[in-house]
Amino acid sequence: MSDGQLSPEIGGELLSATVKRLVLDRIVQGHYQPGERIVEFKLAKELGLSQSPVREGLRELAAVGIVTIHPRRGARVRLPSAKELADVSLVRAEIDALAARLAAGRISDTRLDALEGLVGDMVARLDAGDFSGVTEADVRFHHLIAEASENHALERAFEQLAPFARTFITLTLPDVDVREIVEQHRPILAALRARDAERAAEAARAHQLSVSELLQTHFPAALGDPAEVQESSPGA
Template sequence: MSGPDALTRSVLADQVKERLLESILDGSYPPDSRIVETAVAKELGTSQAPVREALRGLEALGIVEITPFRGARVRRLDSAELLEAYVVRSAIEVLGARLAMARLTDDDVAALLAIGEDMRRAADAGDGRALAIVDASLHEKLIQLSGNSTLLRVWRSLEPMSRTYITLVGPGSDPQWTAALHDPMLDAIRARDTEAVVAAIESHFDEVRERLAGSLPDVAEQQDQAGAPRARATS
């Protein structure tokens, strides 16, 4: 199919994918639950074709798995895979921060700090879901400000995986800890100190990985068997 019909279906599939991702993140579809194409199509008032395409997109992100004759299920993420994704995200965000800091305007700084304020308000309200969304938006904004569209695409392919895990099956969340984790990054952005931003991002991901690894005994066991060093926070 080509032309306007193909474009319309592609746009619709993207919209369905976002709706499904939102439902996965808010727990409407917990890990291992089935996503039935016909039910989603009926709920959203569309045909099955864009739903099928949306599910393939989520499969490419590692969020769902599609099995012949059994359909789609929300994927229960492998803990070691999640920690590997954080290593890659750290490297991507360090590169993004270096590129962004070289082009940052006063308005850009103000926008990033405003997101930080939104994060603090969500933490004070104890709203973990809102905090997860604002948290992601801060990281995404910094990548957007890098001006590198390829970097942004790669980042977006990894972020839903980690946010799905944290939202649904991660250890008991501490909103204040999560918000405070971003303070060094925001302080460095305010000071326009590129190296301090880089150090804050690296420390941020080290702390998150350490917290997850410490709460997931299967990760520690896998790392011991593989002879790999355990994630640790830097001082």
């Protein structure tokens, strides 16, 4: 999806979801910085939309903590605290472990091949310095496993939490060596290919716990105090 105009023929619910994805992609890519204001009417004009689907898309992002919305001041990009991000990773550790355990006996060979391709994509993008691409492939990898679990409640939980780590890791990847964490996807894939539910669950849990440790270790040095970011933002 490009940053150009969106088709007015898309239904209202789908259109707000498209706006949500576009804004999230822009945050991940650094187009919108932490603390920056997202002006609803300007975004609507840029995309050739009414303000209603833009407003709804921003509300959906606010519901998962990616932006904040203040009366008369509109939406701003929110930077979660280090503890909040680490807490999310701890919850993700159990969600991803359950997804891998359930998927082990259900996942198709075609989907396993897709997972292998995504691991290769992560490594290639990391080598190229494409940090946004690394996180996109990472989210897709874990989402495919969540889908293979055939548990819709688990999928919804994953979709609610995934944006947190995605935004943080994209902002900090240039300063942190994450090759080991990227390589941790291989044991998950190997266990799934072996249809070993417990080993897959443990590998998925260990991976997310490593992400949690990364967040706790590098967040303050990489991005500073979120409160200071918000206070020092232009137009704050």
